[in-house]
Amino acid sequence: MPHDEKLIKDLEEKAKALRRHVINMINKAGMGWIGGSFSETEIITCLLFHHMKHDPKNPDWPERDRLILSKAHCCEMLYAALGEAGYFSKEHFNSYGKFGALLQAHSQTTTPGVEYSGGSLGTGLSFAVGEALVTKIDRYSGSLDSQKFNVYCILGDGECDEGQVWEAALVASHFELDNLTVIVDRNDYQSTGKVVDIMRLEPLMEKWRSFSWHVLDIDGHDMVQIMDALNEANKTRGKPTTIIAHTIKGKGVPSFEERRLHFTKITDDMYSEAMEVLR
């Protein structure tokens, strides 16, 4: 299917702007999860600025699509996107991680637009399953005010070590939750090193497939591939979809990519380099 080149270009520019917001946020806060925020950038950009049905002026709109950021430590990118979309003033970026701030160190529902309070890894998918079940219950109960929405859940790859992820995966396929899509931010690194060294996940596609999910494998920085995968997920009937999005920790700034930064301070050199390449 041909893609709207202007749309793709706009989304790529938006992704750049969001990365700049995150650099500023983490620079002011003194620390933050830069690597995981930059690996999920295109996924969040595509979801919030193109794919999802939502209304920043009406964050509680019952029919909105839901985005559950299960890897809630990488909330800087979610905050950047929500602020940019208009859920709250971008002024709040300046106080991320500070005492009394709207933008806490892990995303929580006290921030407009945040659907789920994370921080405890491995629980977001269960929450997303609960949200997705709401539409199923309403549809089959013939409820007059039946809600129709899709639920998207971003999981970290390291997070897939948690058993509850797989408990939730069982439930989602058992109840045929085709309104649920998981995107695994497969950046190959977790807190203390390489995923492959800490806890091998491969064959990851086969794992999800064996849990009776529809599985896609994409380049998680390629806007076209993300768009196509999300469309395919929405069209898939009778089962949930997981999109394994291969990404790079720190994507977008060469020295960040090289060092696969996880939780870090931003030095003056890093700041200058990032702002130069993200212009």
Place this chain on the structure above:
Amino acid sequence: MSEKYLREHPGEMKMMYTGHNEALIELAEENEDVVILYADFPQDEAGKYFKNKFPHRLLNLGIAEGNMITVAGGLAAGGKIPFTHCHNIFAIGRGYNQIRQLAFDKLNVKIVLCNSGMLWSFMGASHQMIEDIASLRAVPGLTLVSPADAVEAKKTSKAVVEYDGPVAIRIAQPEVPVIYDEDYPFEIGKAVKLKEGSDLTIFSTGIMVLEALEAADLLSKEGIDARVIDMHTLKPADEIAIKEAALETGAIVTVEDSNILGGLGGIVAEVVTENVLVPLQRIGAIDRFGQTGSIDELKAEYNLTKIDIAKAAKEVVKRKKS
């Protein structure tokens, strides 16, 4: 409230779970948002009813309690009122982190802690949960209710639907005599004075309330006039009832089927210590795991009988006078 809400004599033997199931069946029709969840746990009458009439509001999520509790959070965020069902030990043991998350978000989930406490015959230490009160009451924003019989269990389950927020309901496993009249007005957070008394107050909760009443009968034969209070809500605890008891009766015994460390004993001791210092003795599982056995054998082994309660009562009354 007074003893007028008590039956003249304890009535038929009935499980608290049965009372809860009766509430769910009524709620099925009354509130279409009510959804019932099970972690492969016996569904009893409510399960059968929902399966026939509202099959899509009945979800069995398999043996994965922590997952069930977070799924319930998602359902609540979408406007449902989920009741989760599993053994107390596994709801808290496997789902503490998940319960904590619900409480943080004030999600409208009702966690039914089935088979609570020490007095669960046969299943043994792995299933006898005695840390529930201490652990849950430390969670900000969570309400914890512990009914005494099937009538109060039913009233609890009906009342929690009217309250928007996370609630845990601890119900014991055995059949117990019904002590409450059907027209007893239950209110979350409001302790019930089951018997007036001036020499001391016995605070009890859950399955041990009847034992406390029987202990008061024993005491009255010896000329000791014990007030008996059903602390059905452990959080928020009715601090006024505790302060009044301390001021008016000057001695207190607490009785529970869970660990006294942080349990009802802890609750009452905290309030008394900060307000009106009076002699106090705590009856309950004293920092010790359970074991298999009949209810009577367990009560005897863990000093949970009316005789133990009466003995403690006499002790605090003696301390008050000395």
